[in-house]
Amino acid sequence: MSDGLRESATFDRATIHAIQRAAATGVYDIRGWGAKRALPHFDDLLFLGASMSRYPLEGYREACGTDVVLGGRNAAYPIHLDIPVTIAGMSFGALSAQAKEALGRGASEVGTSTTTGDGGMTPEERGQSKHLVYQYLPSRYGMNPDDLRRADAIEIVLGQGAKPGGGGMLLGQKINARVAAMRTLPQGIDQRSASRHPDWTGPDDLTIKIQELREITDWEKPIYVKIGASRTYYDVKLAVHAGADVVVVDGMQGGTAATQDVFIENVGIPTLAALPQAVQALQELGVHRQGAKGVQLIVSGGIRTGADVAKALALGADAVAIGTAALIALGDNDPRWSAEYEALGSAAGFYDDFQDGRDPAGITTQDPELAARLDPVEGGRRLANYLRVLTMEAQTVARACGKAHVTHLEPEDLVAVTIEAAAMARVPLAGTDWIPGSAR
Amino acid sequence: MDPMIFDLEKTPLREVNRTLHRLEAGTVQIQNPHGKHSVAAGLRTAIKVYINGHCGYYAAGMNQLADVVINGNAGVGVAENMMSGSVFITGNASQSAGATAHGGLLVVTGDAAARCGISMKGVDIVVGGGIGHMSAFMAQAGRLVVRGDAGEALGDSIYEARLYVRGKVASLGADCIAKDMRDEHHAELRALLERAGYDDDTADYTRYGSARQLYHFHAGNEY
Numbered sequence: 001m002s003d004g005l006r007e008s009a010t011f012d013r014a015t016i017h018a019i020q021r022a023a024a025t026g027v028y029d030i031r032g033w034g035a036k037r038a039l040p041h042f043d044d045l046l047f048l049g050a051s052m053s054r055y056p057l058e059g060y061r062e063a064c065g066t067d068v069v070l071g072g073r074n075a076a077y078p079i080h081l082d083i084p085v086t087i088a089g090m091s092f093g094a095l096s097a098q099a100k101e102a103l104g105r106g107a108s109e110v111g112t113s114t115t116t117g118d119g120g121m122t123p124e125e126r127g128q129s130k131h132l133v134y135q136y137l138p139s140r141y142g143m144n145p146d147d148l149r150r151a152d153a154i155e156i157v158l159g160q161g162a163k164p165g166g167g168g169m170l171l172g173q174k175i176n177a178r179v180a181a182m183r184t185l186p187q188g189i190d191q192r193s194a195s196r197h198p199d200w201t202g203p204d205d206l207t208i209k210i211q212e213l214r215e216i217t218d219w220e221k222p223i224y225v226k227i228g229a230s231r232t233y234y235d236v237k238l239a240v241h242a243g244a245d246v247v248v249v250d251g252m253q254g255g256t257a258a259t260q261d262v263f264i265e266n267v268g269i270p271t272l273a274a275l276p277q278a279v280q281a282l283q284e285l286g287v288h289r290q291g292a293k294g295v296q297l298i299v300s301g302g303i304r305t306g307a308d309v310a311k312a313l314a315l316g317a318d319a320v321a322i323g324t325a326a327l328i329a330l331g332d333n334d335p336r337w338s339a340e341y342e343a344l345g346s347a348a349g350f351y352d353d354f355q356d357g358r359d360p361a362g363i364t365t366q367d368p369e370l371a372a373r374l375d376p377v378e379g380g381r382r383l384a385n386y387l388r389v390l391t392m393e394a395q396t397v398a399r400a401c402g403k404a405h406v407t408h409l410e411p412e413d414l415v416a417v418t419i420e421a422a423a424m425a426r427v428p429l430a431g432t433d434w435i436p437g438s439a440r
Numbered sequence: 441m442d443p444m445i446f447d448l449e450k451t452p453l454r455e456v457n458r459t460l461h462r463l464e465a466g467t468v469q470i471q472n473p474h475g476k477h478s479v480a481a482g483l484r485t486a487i488k489v490y491i492n493g494h495c496g497y498y499a500a501g502m503n504q505l506a507d508v509v510i511n512g513n514a515g516v517g518v519a520e521n522m523m524s525g526s527v528f529i530t531g532n533a534s535q536s537a538g539a540t541a542h543g544g545l546l547v548v549t550g551d552a553a554a555r556c557g558i559s560m561k562g563v564d565i566v567v568g569g570g571i572g573h574m575s576a577f578m579a580q581a582g583r584l585v586v587r588g589d590a591g592e593a594l595g596d597s598i599y600e601a602r603l604y605v606r607g608k609v610a611s612l613g614a615d616c617i618a619k620d621m622r623d624e625h626h627a628e629l630r631a632l633l634e635r636a637g638y639d640d641d642t643a644d645y646t647r648y649g650s651a652r653q654l655y656h657f658h659a660g661n662e663y
Contacts (some may be wrong), residue, residue, distance in 0.1 A: 140540040145502040184561040189655040198558040199517035199536035212498040216482030
């Protein structure tokens with residue numbers, strides 16, 4: 001390529017390819033993963049480590065707690081996690097049974113929770129998950145009261161960050177006999193999940209629905225409400241009014257197994273913009289960081305490092321959830337499968353066709369031969385390692401800020417390096433006392 | 441054995457439901473529901489429950505094995521996600537009756553409002569009167585029998601559920617079509633009507649089901 005060629009910022013290579021693809025096929029692009037566009041994110045924040053005016057804790061020697069209690073507001077049995085990093089909802093169907101088992105193994109090894117998805121609860125994940133959150137979705141695929149009672153918590157899903165306002169889909173190549181039976185659908189069809197719940201509409205109905213789920217489970221289980229980040233301030237307030245014990249907010253970087261590309265990249269708001277809105281809503285209702293009787297906030301969408309974890313907690317989350325990062329820890333996009341990724345027209349580090357069911361790593365597939373490539377024990381070990389690193393990194397940062405518990409981190413410990421991030425996170429631009437949008 | 445009697449004016453709903461969840465057998469009378477929600481939700485054994493009065497949302501929700509009679513009207517989502525057993529309503533049912541239910545028999549003697557049988561997954565529903573709009577939306581499996589008329593967009597995006605309607609259908613939803621009534625369908629319908637206590641001529645009914653034209657998105661990523 002000549003040095004003089006100039007790529008258009010508006011019509012870059014990916015955009016040109018998308019136009020060519022649409023013109024050639026007449027169908028829109030469906031893919032997995034979350035938003036790939038550049039967005040203000042936790043990278044745009046920095047911690048102010050202790051110095052003269054703050055007193056740090058000694059790394060490795062002084063304790064820095066990481067445990068978190070979720071759902072004590074109404075439930076007889078709240079969940080007590082050892083670390084504030086949970087595994088987000090991902091369905092059996094989108095993922096192989098081996099992948100679901102590996103997620104359960106990894107999470108349980110470090111004392112945290114994993115979550116079912118749109119397709120019901122499998123024995124593999126229940127058996128290997130010390131703390132299992134059972135999702136209650138519009139489709140109600142596989143929903144049954146026995147699994148509801150077997151769960152440790154219930155998560156009512158209103159939406160997810162990759163597609164707030166959208167339903168789900170699982171393409172036919174992944175609807176094998178077992179997946180079809182669990183969802184009561186014909187084998188091999190392209191399956192749709194509704195975007196609205198079938199028996200309630202709006203926050204007043206949600207209040208009654210939450211009461212029903214509590215009645216069915218004898219008021220034992222914490223009830224989460226998960227929302228895709230859009231009108232987060234209002235949604236969180238309504239969720240709390242409806243009776244949620246825990247609110248889960250998923251930003252637009254949160255992953256999906258199969259969604260239209262146009263949806264993933266253009267609907268919803270970044271995690272960084274949603275989190276402070278959620279915290280404000282909880283604070284105004286007097287339920288933020290109120291111990292077991294408060295409403296806890298779990299934030300997801302683009303959590304990759306212990307720094308991300310620490311920043312989310314500092315901004316007011318009680319815990320975070322990971323999805324895409326957990327799959328990468330299991331072996332997704334591993335260079336060892338480079339040749340096969342390239343045969344699929346992708347590359348290690350770029351593969352996002354989770355909907356196709358041809359995942360060389362054996363994670364986002366129902367092909368028995370591909371799925372057998374993932375050893376659930378080894379996958380679980382890798383995930384547990386990763387979760388330990390996230391936790392230790394978050395502790396390292398927290399100690400440097402003088403905190404004896406990671407949830408003691410606070411917005412005062414943060415500054416932003418961009419005006420956008422400062423405005424969204426509501427922390428000062430580094431070196432100034434300026435928070436865009438706030439009175440000085 | 442005398443029936444166990446609960447008065448919801450005197451006993452909190454939570455206590456009533458908790459007791460019912462632990463009951464292995466027997467008959468229960470529930471008085472004065474006064475539109476309360478989630479009455480007899482989450483039953484899990486083959487008990488008989490009579491609810492004497494009108495119920496709010498989600499009466500007999502997620503029922504397993506129990507036979508529930510509501511002597512009155514039922515609110516939104518009666519017998520939602522029922523797995524087995526039966527729910528019999530002497531009056532009318534509000535919207536989303538039998539939503540997502542996997543099994544068992546739901547009988548509504550009067551009318552059922554919108555979204556009756558929405559996302560049904562194997563339940564049998566017999567409605568003595570008519571049903572509202574968007575009924576059997578995304579209905580996956582099971583049978584819905586309507587002795588009266590059906591509202592707009594019946595069976596929109598339907599999968600494999602079978603619908604039998606005696607009266608007029610205001611309109612059919614996407615991918616829902618009228619189908620032939622073969623002998624096995626007459627027999628199936630006759631059996632369903634008998635279970636619900638009706639003796640209609642099955643020749644008066646039309647069967648509706650999926651044209652199966654929405655089963656594939658034609659959304660390739662081969663490019």
